[in-house]
Amino acid sequence: MADTTATFHDLTGASVFITGGGSGIGADLTEGFLKQGAKVAFVQRSDASGFAEGMAEKHGVKPLFIQCDVTDIPKLQAAIEQASAAHGPVTVMVNNAANDQRHATLDVDEAFWDWSQDINLKSYFFGCQAAIRQMQQAGHGSIINISSISYMMGNAGYPAYTTANAGINGMTRSLAREFGPDKIRVNALAPGWVLTQKQLDMWADPEALAAHLERQCLKEHLVPQDMVDAVLFLASNASRMMTGQMMVVDGGVVTTG
Numbered sequence: 637m638a639d640t641t642a643t644f645h646d647l648t649g650a651s652v653f654i655t656g657g658g659s660g661i662g663a664d665l666t667e668g669f670l671k672q673g674a675k676v677a678f679v680q681r682s683d684a685s686g687f688a689e690g691m692a693e694k695h696g697v698k699p700l701f702i703q704c705d706v707t708d709i710p711k712l713q714a715a716i717e718q719a720s721a722a723h724g725p726v727t728v729m730v731n732n733a734a735n736d737q738r739h740a741t742l743d744v745d746e747a748f749w750d751w752s753q754d755i756n757l758k759s760y761f762f763g764c765q766a767a768i769r770q771m772q773q774a775g776h777g778s779i780i781n782i783s784s785i786s787y788m789m790g791n792a793g794y795p796a797y798t799t800a801n802a803g804i805n806g807m808t809r810s811l812a813r814e815f816g817p818d819k820i821r822v823n824a825l826a827p828g829w830v831l832t833q834k835q836l837d838m839w840a841d842p843e844a845l846a847a848h849l850e851r852q853c854l855k856e857h858l859v860p861q862d863m864v865d866a867v868l869f870l871a872s873n874a875s876r877m878m879t880g881q882m883m884v885v886d887g888g889v890v891t892t893g
């Protein structure tokens with residue numbers, strides 16, 4: 637899986653919290669931080685204890701897995717407290733858990749809208765809020781909110797999701813302004829189309845892949861490791877004067893048409 641070449645020495649021993657860290661891109665993020673020597677805690681709604689055991693066997697250190705639905709805000713807050721008790725105040729927070737389920741505008745009812753915002757935006761805000769309290773104790777911190785280029789591409793097919801992704805960008809900039817004086821940096825990462833197994837199984841038919849590659853400057857599909865490298869950079873002091881930004885890692889997609 638994760639195979640980064642860069643080493644960020646300041647991440648050794650860092651207390652890292654990742655939402656959705658047991659599958660998809662999140663699993664690679666968990667492994668990427670473990671390889672830097674960080675202390676990783678992650679939440680996921682489904683059981684990821686097998687994944688955590690596998691990481692322990694492979695890297696000699698077990699990430700702390702806490703089973704938690706991030707839309708249950710008190711449970712998310714409790715999980716961040718638990719991570720802090722185990723590893724010290726959280727100084728790196730990655731809001732990654734999301735759901736890009738496809739939907740048509742005219743089929744959306746209030747319940748679906750609320751479900752989508754709960755997972756794709758509300759959990760991010762309250763994840764940031766709880767992590768910021770920890771980071772204030774530590775005197776510094778870096779938050780990375782995983783968004784998507786979906787809203788910049790003007791894609792149809794998932795309007796509640798694209799709305800949330802645009803919202804993540806706005807929220808990131810506001811939090812960066814508010815907490816910069818506390819040495820807490822808040823950035824977003826907007827991936828292009830990353831070919832996880834789920835994407836391959838659900839949406840990536842040959843026509844869609846070819847059309848997407850046509851819009852990329854670089855004619856190769858993205859893999860999770862491309863996101864790991866960007867997140868490690870944003871987490872580390874290598875990006876110490878960078879905050880309130882949306883970093884786009886998408887192979888150079890034309891987002892205007």
Ligand SMILES: NC(=O)C1=CN([C@@H]2O[C@H](COP(=O)(O)OP(=O)(O)OC[C@H]3O[C@@H](n4cnc5c(N)ncnc54)[C@H](O)[C@@H]3O)[C@@H](O)[C@H]2O)C=CC1
Nearest residue numbers: 656659660661680681705706732733734782784827829830
């Ligand atoms: N794969 C892609 O092409 C792209 C992904 N992204 C973003 O990257 C991030 C990761 O995406 P993927 O790995 O592709 O997604 P995924 O669906 O494969 O994984 C999402 C993770 O979040 C967890 N999760 C979902 N709902 C949860 C809940 N209510 N409570 C706790 N955990 C929950 C899942 O169990 C899983 O571990 C997301 O923020 C997504 O919006 C952005 C652009 C493209």
Ligand SMILES: O=C(O)C(=O)C[C@H](O)C(=O)CO
Nearest residue numbers: 736784785786791828829848
């Ligand atoms: O889930 C997402 O977000 C994406 O998959 C964004 C991609 O660029 C995409 O939707 C390509 O069609």
